[in-house]
Amino acid sequence: MLPPAPVDPVKVPSSVGAERKAPVLMYHEIGDGQNELWVSEKNFEAQLAFLEERGYHSVTLPQLQAALEGRAELPSHPIVLTFDDGYSSHYSTAYPLLRKHGFSGVFFVYTSGVGRPNSVTWDQLREMQAAGMEIESHTVHHVDLAVASAHPDRLWRELADSRSTLQAELGAPVEYLCYPAGRYNAKVLEAARRVGYLAAFTTKPGWTTSAQDPLQWRRVRVNRSDTLTGFAAKVGAPITGAVAEKAAGGGRS
Numbered sequence: 001m002l003p004p005a006p007v008d009p010v011k012v013p014s015s016v017g018a019e020r021k022a023p024v025l026m027y028h029e030i031g032d033g034q035n036e037l038w039v040s041e042k043n044f045e046a047q048l049a050f051l052e053e054r055g056y057h058s059v060t061l062p063q064l065q066a067a068l069e070g071r072a073e074l075p076s077h078p079i080v081l082t083f084d085d086g087y088s089s090h091y092s093t094a095y096p097l098l099r100k101h102g103f104s105g106v107f108f109v110y111t112s113g114v115g116r117p118n119s120v121t122w123d124q125l126r127e128m129q130a131a132g133m134e135i136e137s138h139t140v141h142h143v144d145l146a147v148a149s150a151h152p153d154r155l156w157r158e159l160a161d162s163r164s165t166l167q168a169e170l171g172a173p174v175e176y177l178c179y180p181a182g183r184y185n186a187k188v189l190e191a192a193r194r195v196g197y198l199a200a201f202t203t204k205p206g207w208t209t210s211a212q213d214p215l216q217w218r219r220v221r222v223n224r225s226d227t228l229t230g231f232a233a234k235v236g237a238p239i240t241g242a243v244a245e246k247a248a249g250g251g252r253s
C-alpha cells in the first residue's frame with residue numbers, strides 16, 4: 001500500500017484576514033539638544049541611509065489609510081516619517097536630507113507658531129509641500145485638547161481653524177491631525193471627526209495597524225539615545241551579528 005498522499009494546506013491569499021500595518025516614525029527636533037526629543041543630524045542621516053539601503057519606501061497618509069482599509073496595496077517596506085511642531089530644523093535639516101535619500105515626510109504644524117523664532121515659515125512650508133512633503137494639522141495653539149474639550153467652542157476652533165488656515169495658506173486639503181502631547185478624550189475624537197479629519201495620530205507607541213481606530217493611530221518614537229541597531233529593531237529590520245557590531249561601533253579593531 002502506498003502511504004497516504006500529503007494533504008495540501010488550504011491556500012488563502014496572505015492579505016485576507018491579516019492585519020495590515022506599517023511603522024510611522026515620530027520625530028521632533030533634528031539637531032544637537034539635551035533631551036530625548038532631539039535626534040542629531042548625524043543619527044538622522046544614518047537612519048535615512050539605513051532605510052534607503054534596506055529598500056524602504058515612503059507612503060503618504062492617504063496611501064497608508066487606503067492600504068489599512070484594504071482599498072490599496074502598500075509598497076514593500078512601507079514607512080512614514082512624521083515631524084511634530086514645525087521647528088526650523090525641519091526645513092533646514094530634515095527636509096534636504098529626506099530629499100537626498102529619496103523619502104518624503106509628514107510635518108504636523110500648529111498654525112499660531114508658523115513664522116515665529118525657531119519655527120518654519122509659510123514660504124518654507126509651501127516649498128516643502130511643492131517638493132512632495134505633506135503638511136498637516138497640529139491645532140492652532142498646541143493646546144492640550146482634553147483640557148480644551150471642557151469648552152466646546154474652543155475645542156472646535158483649535159481643530160477647525162488650524163485646518164482652514166493651513167488649507168488657505170497652502171492651497172491643499174488638510175485631512176490629518178496630530179494631538180498635541182498625545183492628549184485627547186472621547187469629546188476630542190468626536191469633534192475631530194465632525195471637523196472632517198480622516199485620521200489622527202496619538203503618541204501611543206506601536207506600528208499603525210488596520211485594527212486601530214483611524215482617529216487613534218499609533219506611532220514609533222525615535223529618541224536621541226537610539227543606536228542604529230535600536231532604530232533598526234523599531235522599524236522591523238533587525239541588524240544581527242557582525243553587522244550589528246559594526247553599526248554600533250563595537251568590536252575590536
Ligand SMILES: [Zn+2]
Pocket residue numbers: 084085138142179180181
Ligand atoms: Zn507637538
